[in-house]
Amino acid sequence: MNFGGAYRGKRVWLTGDTGFKGSWLAFWLRRLGAEVLGIGLDPETPDGPFVRAELDKWIRHEAADIRDGERMAALAREFRPDAVFHLAAQALVRRSYAEPVETFDVNVRGAAHVLEALRLAGRPCAAVVVTSDKCYENREEDYAYREDDPMGGHDPYSASKGCEELVAASYRSAFFAPGGKIHLATARAGNVIGPGDWAADRIVPDAVRAFRAGQPLRVRHPRAVRPWQHVLEPLGGYLRLGQALLEEGEAVAEGWNFGPDPASARTVGELADLFCGAWGAGAAWRGDPDPAHPHEAHLLQLAIGKAAARLGWRPRWDFETTVRRTAAGYRAMLAAPDAEAVRRFMDAEIAAYEPGS
Numbered sequence: 001m002n003f004g005g006a007y008r009g010k011r012v013w014l015t016g017d018t019g020f021k022g023s024w025l026a027f028w029l030r031r032l033g034a035e036v037l038g039i040g041l042d043p044e045t046p047d048g049p050f051v052r053a054e055l056d057k058w059i060r061h062e063a064a065d066i067r068d069g070e071r072m073a074a075l076a077r078e079f080r081p082d083a084v085f086h087l088a089a090q091a092l093v094r095r096s097y098a099e100p101v102e103t104f105d106v107n108v109r110g111a112a113h114v115l116e117a118l119r120l121a122g123r124p125c126a127a128v129v130v131t132s133d134k135c136y137e138n139r140e141e142d143y144a145y146r147e148d149d150p151m152g153g154h155d156p157y158s159a160s161k162g163c164e165e166l167v168a169a170s171y172r173s174a175f176f177a178p179g180g181k182i183h184l185a186t187a188r189a190g191n192v193i194g195p196g197d198w199a200a201d202r203i204v205p206d207a208v209r210a211f212r213a214g215q216p217l218r219v220r221h222p223r224a225v226r227p228w229q230h231v232l233e234p235l236g237g238y239l240r241l242g243q244a245l246l247e248e249g250e251a252v253a254e255g256w257n258f259g260p261d262p263a264s265a266r267t268v269g270e271l272a273d274l275f276c277g278a279w280g281a282g283a284a285w286r287g288d289p290d291p292a293h294p295h296e297a298h299l300l301q302l303a304i305g306k307a308a309a310r311l312g313w314r315p316r317w318d319f320e321t322t323v324r325r326t327a328a329g330y331r332a333m334l335a336a337p338d339a340e341a342v343r344r345f346m347d348a349e350i351a352a353y354e355p356g357s
Contacts, residue, residue, distance in 0.1 A: 001054045001236070002279055002356040006243040008033035013081035015066055015114060016040050017059065019085050020197040021130075023049035025085060027346050030058050032239075039064040039080045040088060047334075049196040051188040053337035066110035069117070076117035083242050086114050092133070094201040096157035107160035108167060115171045115184070124181040126245030128238050131169045133188050133227060133259065133302050134158035144262065144303035147188075147255045152243070157302030164349050165255065172253060183245045183253045187238050190259040190302055193271075193322065194231030195329025195349075203268060211283045216287035217276070222269035225299045227261040230322040232353045233315050253342060259302030264319040271323060278327035318354060325349070 012029050015310040017020035017038025023106045027049070029036050036059035040343025043050050064071050089107050090096065096103040111129060118127060121206070130180075151166060153159030167188050176182040193204045194216040200206075207217040237258030276283040307313045317325065329349060336342045 002032060003239050003243045005033075006246050007083070007239070009035070010082040010246075011035050011037070011079060013076070013084045014038045015084075015086045017055070017061060018043045018048070018050045019087065019091070020048060020194075020199065021192060021231055021235065022087045023053070023055060023196065024194070024231050024346070025087065025238065026050075026052065026055055026059050027343070028235060028239065028350055030113070031347065031350065034083075034274065036060065037062065037075070037081070039066070039075065041065065045198045047198050049333070049342065049346065052196075052333060052343040057339075058343075066114055067105060069113040072113045072117035073120050076121040080121070080123055083116065083127055083246060084114070085238060085242065086111060086127065086129045087105055088114075089130075090157070090160075092199060093155050093157045094108060096155055096160070100116070100156035104160050104163070107157075110173075111164045111208045112167050115168065115312055117177050118182055119171065122181065125183075126242050127184045128242050128245070129164065129184065129186045130238065131164050131168075131186050131188050131271050132158070132161040133190050133257070133300060135161040135165050135188055137162075137240050139251045140299050142301075143336075144259075144298065144301040145257070146303045147257055147306055158326060165327045176253070176287065178250050180250075183249045185241055185245055187234070187241055187252050188255065188257050188259075188302065189234035190227030190229045191300075192229055192231050193326050195326055195333050196210065197231070204269060204326060206300070207272070207283070208286070211279055214282065215217060216283035217272060217283075219268055219272050219285050220288050222267060222287050223274065224260055224268050224270075225301070226268065227259045227265045227266055227300060228271060228322060229264060229315060230317050230353075232324060232350060233260065233322075234258040234318065236353070237311075237313050238305060240311050244311055256307050256311070257302045257304050258307055258313065259304045260315050260322075261318060262301070264315070264322065265301050266319055272324045274320065275327055278324045316355070
């Protein structure tokens with residue numbers, strides 16, 4: 001899967017390169033022959049892919065905060081990107097309850113600074129702003145949200161992602177008008193899991209930490225339904241969307257969902273059951289029905305027909321494959337003796353995901 005060679009030799013600016021999804025995307029872009037400038041805060045853990053794979057030796061990395069408007073403008077002006085993937089964010093729902101202002105500051109003002117940097121640079125480029133499936137006004141109904149459904153958000157994180165969508169739409173309408181140089185799209189993914197995620201208050205990293213400590217996983221909302229997908233699924237969607245922006249321009253400059261097959265919308269309890277089985281001996285979970293837990297959506301689904309029909313993108317791995325490969329991937333990365341072994345694993349995982357594998 002080389003995306004038509006769209007990224008070979010291209011300058012690609014990636015924000016959030018030290019994060020879970022950002023690390024995988026940085027590696028994939030480098031694998032596709034792109035010249036990558038990654039920016040991000042210092043990695044939160046030495047166990048993540050950015051550190052373990054020593055990605056700072058594979059791409060150009062700059063430690064930077066997207067809320068620093070002058071720095072963003074200078075980087076865009078100096079690097080002259082052909083494509084931009086904006087992933088940097090405060091990405092945790094529960095953290096947003098503890099740090100609501102910080103969440104809005106990073107996700108809304110930070111996104112605006114990145115887009116403003118592109119506007120000031122004034123060069124042709126394709127820009128993909130990654131938001132979240134939680135950007136939609138969730139009515140807790142058995143309904144898969146479509147790209148033209150209204151934005152909303154009960155918690156600060158979800159609301160900040162709805163706001164980020166509005167910021168992107170405003171820049172697209174006000175500054176990146178049809179016939180202009182910059183083509184901007186937004187991408188909304190489901191609940192992403194995969195090897196290398198160590199964020200707090202996410203079920204799979206919490207499970208691995210618990211199992212390694214000889215403890216059961218504590219599950220807050222076992223009956224909540226989520227659109228689970230392997231990390232390579234939305235990243236492949238972002239790359240396909242970026243390719244389409246480079247090749248078709250304004251025709252695809254809009255919002256896009258990249259979720260799993262509807263059959264992969266399963267309960268948290270089902271995920272916990274399958275992950276425990278895939279992990280092996282000693283893995284177990286129990287409910288943690290503490291009424292002090294903050295509100296989290298009970299039901300969330302994404303409609304992906306638009307991406308299938310217009311971009312030719314479809315998810316490749318079902319729920320069972322996703323969970324089993326995630327468990328095996330954590331074990332492989334934890335056992336890898338050095339950075340080269342981690343990179344070999346990441347390369348093999350992407351190769352296994354590609355069509356025909």
